[in-house]
Amino acid sequence: MKAVMIKVHEVWLETLMAGFMSNTHNKQTLFDFADILFRHFTWIENTLINAGEKYNYDRDNVPIKVETLKALLKDINLRLSDIELQLMSLEDKALSSRIASDIRYMINVLTRMHDENISAFNMHRVLEGHPLSQEARDALTLFLFEEGYKEYELIMIYNYLKTHSQDAYMNRIFQILIDESMFHLKCFGDMQAKMGILATPRVVMKELYQVTDIVKFLKDGINEEILAKEECKRLSEAVAKDNADLAHFFDFINNQENYHIALMEDALNHYQEVNGIE
């Protein structure tokens, strides 16, 4: 079952990356499928927890460098077919049947999806319609690599915390934070693909998500969000003189961090109150 979870994790990422690469109406379908696969991942994870099996989020690197979308879709389909075969190992037959049904549908749609030439790896570092100076392009490049990974890391951390918590109040907050990070990851991944610098996020180290001290984690997280706000502000200023639209976008992301901070403070207060921590 652990092997299935790892494979679903990998194909979720690969499908999400395919969504970033696409410049046609394929994009939305790929994003929808990626969302479904992420849910499969969390359901299988939940089954592992219920069965008392130890697991982690280690996985192989997911190679995505292709010249045509078809090449990646072919690989996604191979992975999905492999998962469908391995679903036999799941004891929860209702779950394996649901996942298998989704997989069969996805394979069918992906097989018929029209091809596209891929420019997500050309390293041109040009954002069409958004002229930028060399300095602003460099700042944006570094920001996208840093924050793109960070959003994936946050998704994995909040997901792990949510799956291991029975506290509905905390879980509501963790789910909002997962959704917010998904949105940010999609924004940054899309930009990376447009600039020709798309990359799969690296594997997250266990120490980051296997949180033993929730209070410390939330306090550190609040400080990190404050730093992330500073990064957005710096980037907004760096691109402002060349491109007002892009500056507005990073101001918008910056302001969203305020809500993340408020949510984490809320989670911190609740956790301390429930557990009698001063």
Add this chain to the structure above:
Amino acid sequence: MTVDEQLVMHMMEPKNYGHMESADAFGFGKNPENGEKVVIYLRIGKDEEEPYISDIKFQAIGCSTTVVAGSMLTEEAKGLNLEGAKNLVNATLNLLDKLPPEDAACSEMVALAIAAAVETYEHRVSEPDYPAITYKIKSTCTPKEEEYESSND
């Protein structure tokens, strides 16, 4: 940091990133200021009885600069004998003064993790359960103007 094609390639596809199952040794480089760390995993081969790094991997809790430094240094370390790996560590540490503070801290963390892994391996030759060594960096990640600003707050 100057963003050139080589740097972008290392960020897009970091070389040797990931966990190594049943490594012969591993070691850590840590930044005590912010909790960032690098772990280096080594697989050691023998060339006419001379041990050398036949495979190397790294993982990092840190920024993109750390990942780029890890990608570059592990590529250089691969295939070196243990003395060669130590020379690589020393050469890197001697270059730190010439780098911006944040780059220096990241490179130092990777270099010290390589040193820690190599030394852990050397200990394990005679003592197989020798614990993984951790070295802490001396560089600070904070750029000088930020240090100045915070000292004037």
